[in-house]
Ligand SMILES: [Ca+2]
């Protein structure tokens with residue numbers, strides 16, 4: 001197993017690699033059964049065939065062969081159909097927290113690049129075409145995960161402030177400022193160490209919260225949405241080669257809210273935009289990872305994600321996190337979005 005790259009910025013690792021490695025060289029493969037890291041993205045190769053690498057110099061996504069991420073998927077008739085349109089959280093009950101009422105979106109430009117949504121799904125193309133310099137050196141899911149990082153960096157690096165850009169959809173995303181607290185400041189609030197803990201939590205103690213766990217939440221969730229849409233397009237019932245980070249980063253980010261509320265409460269009261277971004281990501285995680293990935297069993301190896309959800313919902317060691325969420329968003333929201341009783 002390789003160690004964490006401990007990089008603050010995706011491109012500081014990836015661009016040099018992309019420039020230095022000859023075409024055809026494999027930047028992120030690990031032996032079957034192991035874990036490898038590309039910008040910290042874990043590739044779990046224990047439960048499926050080795051994806052076919054789609055390496056540098058190859059065709060653009062809209063022209064290439066079938067996505068490599070589907071190796072090991074099994075055909076099944078009951079997961080067919082078109083991807084579910086992404087229409088936001090739906091009706092919000094009276095008195096519930098609606099992130100759309102608390103968030104200010106920034107519009108970002110489309111690159112105008114061609115993208116075949118019938119092959120890669122609508123969200124892959126949404127993210128790809130809103131990133132001016134996408135990452136296209138690996139398999140489909142790695143590419144879109146890293147591309148999501150690149151997109152965020154294109155925007156938050158363009159502002160003078162220490163802030164973070166988190167994408168929503170349709171060319172819209174939101175900025176929020178980084179708190180003073182860094183990743184190590186949330187250690188005491190985390191009571192469950194999942195698959196991604198060592199790389200992103202233990203391995204990045206001094207990294208800013210937004211740059212680390214919010215950005216990774218977005219990137220993992222993006223690849224999970226893409227996996228769900230591609231599986232749906234292909235009528236497949238499982239997705240291999242995918243580490244389910246969405247639910248884990250939901251837990252870590254909820255723990256971060258507890259740490260902020262305890263140690264840096266002025267940050268939360270001063271920045272409703274940061275609270276809205278968390279709620280947006282939680283809604284998206286419920287809509288995709290939980291309801292369409294973990295619950296239906298689409299994601300191979302989703303038992304750990306299910307256990308993480310159980311810890312968040314009812315685990316006796318995570319009462320402080322549930323209390324934080326209820327205090328910040330209300331019990332109605334916590335129940336509707338996260339299933340917290
Ligand atoms: Ca900035």
Ligand SMILES: [Zn+2]
Nearest residue numbers: 039041216219
């Ligand atoms: Zn990542």
